[in-house]
Amino acid sequence: MTPLDWIVMVLTIIAIPSFGLWKGRGSKTVNQYLLAGKTMPWYAMGLSIMATQASAVTFIATTGQAYVDGMRFVQFYFGLPVAMVILSATAVPIFHKSGVYTAYEYLEKRFDAKTRALAAIVFLVQRGMAVGVSIYAPAIVMSVIFGWPDRVTTLIIGIFCVFYTTKGGIPAVTWTDVLQMTIIFSGLILGLFTVVSLMPHGVSFADAVYLAGAVGKLNAVDLKFDPNNRYNLWSGLIGGAFLALGYFGCDQSQVQRYLTGKSVAQSRLSLLFNAMAKVPMQFFILFVGAMVFVFYLFIQPPMLFEKNAMKVLSTQPGYSQVQGRFDAAWQRRQKAAESLNSARKRESPAALTAATAEYRAAQHELDDSRKAGIALYEKSQTRGVLKPAAFNDTNYIFLSFVTRFFPVGIVGLVIAVIFTAAMSSSSGELNSLAAVSVMDIYRRHIKKDATDRQYLIASRLFTAMWGAWAVVFAQYAKYLGSLVEAVNQVGSFFYPVLLGVFVLAFFFRRVRGSAAFWAMLLGEAAIIALAVFTKVAFLWYNVIGTVIVVICGLLLSLVQKQTPASD
Amino acid sequence: MKLSNQINHDIHDSEPPPILGRWRNINILVLCWLAFLILLFYGFTRYFS
Numbered sequence: 001m002t003p004l005d006w007i008v009m010v011l012t013i014i015a016i017p018s019f020g021l022w023k024g025r026g027s028k029t030v031n032q033y034l035l036a037g038k039t040m041p042w043y044a045m046g047l048s049i050m051a052t053q054a055s056a057v058t059f060i061a062t063t064g065q066a067y068v069d070g071m072r073f074v075q076f077y078f079g080l081p082v083a084m085v086i087l088s089a090t091a092v093p094i095f096h097k098s099g100v101y102t103a104y105e106y107l108e109k110r111f112d113a114k115t116r117a118l119a120a121i122v123f124l125v126q127r128g129m130a131v132g133v134s135i136y137a138p139a140i141v142m143s144v145i146f147g148w149p150d151r152v153t154t155l156i157i158g159i160f161c162v163f164y165t166t167k168g169g170i171p172a173v174t175w176t177d178v179l180q181m182t183i184i185f186s187g188l189i190l191g192l193f194t195v196v197s198l199m200p201h202g203v204s205f206a207d208a209v210y211l212a213g214a215v216g217k218l219n220a221v222d223l224k225f226d227p228n229n230r231y232n233l234w235s236g237l238i239g240g241a242f243l244a245l246g247y248f249g250c251d252q253s254q255v256q257r258y259l260t261g262k263s264v265a266q267s268r269l270s271l272l273f274n275a276m277a278k279v280p281m282q283f284f285i286l287f288v289g290a291m292v293f294v295f296y297l298f299i300q301p302p303m304l305f306e307k308n309a310m311k312v313l314s315t316q317p318g319y320s321q322v323q324g325r326f327d328a329a330w331q332r333r334q335k336a337a338e339s340l341n342s343a344r345k346r347e348s349p350a351a352l353t354a355a356t357a358e359y360r361a362a363q364h365e366l367d368d369s370r371k372a373g374i375a376l377y378e379k380s381q382t383r384g385v386l387k388p389a390a391f392n393d394t395n396y397i398f399l400s401f402v403t404r405f406f407p408v409g410i411v412g413l414v415i416a417v418i419f420t421a422a423m424s425s426s427s428g429e430l431n432s433l434a435a436v437s438v439m440d441i442y443r444r445h446i447k448k449d450a451t452d453r454q455y456l457i458a459s460r461l462f463t464a465m466w467g468a469w470a471v472v473f474a475q476y477a478k479y480l481g482s483l484v485e486a487v488n489q490v491g492s493f494f495y496p497v498l499l500g501v502f503v504l505a506f507f508f509r510r511v512r513g514s515a516a517f518w519a520m521l522l523g524e525a526a527i528i529a530l531a532v533f534t535k536v537a538f539l540w541y542n543v544i545g546t547v548i549v550v551i552c553g554l555l556l557s558l559v560q561k562q563t564p565a566s567d
Numbered sequence: 568m569k570l571s572n573q574i575n576h577d578i579h580d581s582e583p584p585p586i587l588g589r590w591r592n593i594n595i596l597v598l599c600w601l602a603f604l605i606l607l608f609y610g611f612t613r614y615f616s
Binding site: 074078081082084085088089209210212213214216218219220221222223233263264265268269272275276279280283 | 582583584585590593594597598600601604605608609611612614615616
């Protein structure tokens with residue numbers, strides 16, 4: 001990084017929390033600290049919801065995913081608008097009018113204290129693990145790319161984040177998110193323009209799109225139904241809708257955003273804004289990744305994008321053969337891409353068909369040669385019978401490209417975007433963890449009659465405590481290996497249970513507390529069994545788990561002795 | 568099982584949306600937007616592959 005990049009990065013990272021603290025100054029009550037005094041406009045909530053969901057890894061991994069696997073990941077988000085419409089018509093008015101601080105508080109009004117406590121604990125466990133990974137994941141990527149110590153990076157992100165979240169509460173978090181999303185959008189647009197401008201002479205934007213599409217990198221929609229295929233239209237629409245219902249309707253880190261709204265209408269608008277903006281945004285991010293792929297048709301990429309892995313690989317016996325094969329395959333693909341581009345311009349169908357076939361064969365050969373390199377690296381990491389987790393350098397592709405080819409100044413901005421994305425998702429998580437700890441555990445079970453000021457102090461202390469936990473977790477996350485990967489998918493293990501119990505609460509009047517409580521436990525057991533004994537793609541856990549909780553709740557309520565509703 | 572009274576009671580929100588008059592129209596707009604995007608991306612996939 002050049003001095004200018006450092007200046008841009010440091011100024012951006014300092015300016016954003018300062019802006020949030022300035023906008024969020026004066027939180028004197030718990031209501032102001034946790035719900036912003038219910039004064040937020042829809043656009044601030046909408047951008048904050050988006051920022052909380054989009055972690056740093058979203059930006060660096062999604063672009064890399066398009067490079068490797070094409071754009072089919074966009075289908076993951078197709079269910080989100082459907083979920084937003086449902087939630088804006090159901091959860092938003094119900095939560096608003098019941099006057100709760102947390103989603104789980106509503107469960108006690110509707111069911112009983114134990115169901116509320118179970119839901120709160122499920123949230124604290126799941127989100128408590130995720131908040132550490134939100135800080136750790138980008139730190140480890142930057143440590144490999146720049147050689148910065150990952151402990152220093154996690155500390156910088158953690159300290160900034162904990163400081164402004166603890167001091168300013170949700171107003172600071174929300175306004176910081178607004179500025180962060182503005183910078184993230186600007187960074188992405190600038191990124192696309194830069195990638196396209198770096199294409200070699202004679203390759204226009206239309207040529208680049210054509211070359212990406214010819215090898216399936218623009219495969220945005222797959223209509224074929226396959227329950228074992230992670231991303232297709234149906235898993236995205238149905239599984240994705242259930243996942244989004246669980247995340248935006250039952251996860252306090254999101255519910256708290258729209259509880260800060262001036263009115264039900266403002267909160268509804270914030271969700272519907274997300275419904276309209278999220279899919280195009282993800283498409284755009286993936287498209288940037290596809291353009292990076294095209295760029296590397298003409299400039300040779302490294303065989304492995306993770307520098308340390310490449311260093312290890314280069315010392316292995318058999319490396320020179322694997323690298324030689326990769327070099328030859330890349331040269332073949334480069335020539336094939338140039339031939340295809342010129343055949344397209346000549347508008348000769350026969351030449352175009354032949355050039356396309358050769359281009360696809362060359363891409364296939366390049367993929368195979370890279371796989372051979374990965375296999376050799378994985379073999380080097382095997383210790384006796386212990387095999388390492390499958391190697392994946394997707395997270396390194398975009399940052400590696402940025403640092404090598406982006407102009408001075410923009411590199412600093414992109415790195416700042418990664419930092420701010422990490423801070424925005426973590427700060428939202430910390431604030432919601434504090435809200436649940438104070439309202440659902442401390443105030444409900446430990447100190448019921450404290451003053452507002454005491455709860456405000458408790459909220460700040462819990463925010464700091466969860467922040468310290470997140471930083472400590474991030475410091476040791478690298479020793480947890482596959483656990484970190486599991487945490488990334490952990491939402492699909494817990495959201496169905498939470499969603500199921502809220503469906504019972506909202507729609508089935510006769511279901512009582514005990515039935516809901518046991519249905520949650522049975523549902524969780526069923527999801528674990530599904531993960532252990534079947535190969536069903538994880539998005540479907542959300543559908544199956546929710547249905548199981550609802551059915552169990554209904555059956556248990558039939559067999560249980562009926563008592564008057566608590567509501 | 569009957570639907571909860573809670574939902575019938577709570578979803579009545581008197582404040583209209585800033586455009587299109589009714590929330591139902593906004594919801595339809597969002598779903599039409601999604602359908603449009605899926606069709607657009609499908610056409611995009613087919614055209615460029």
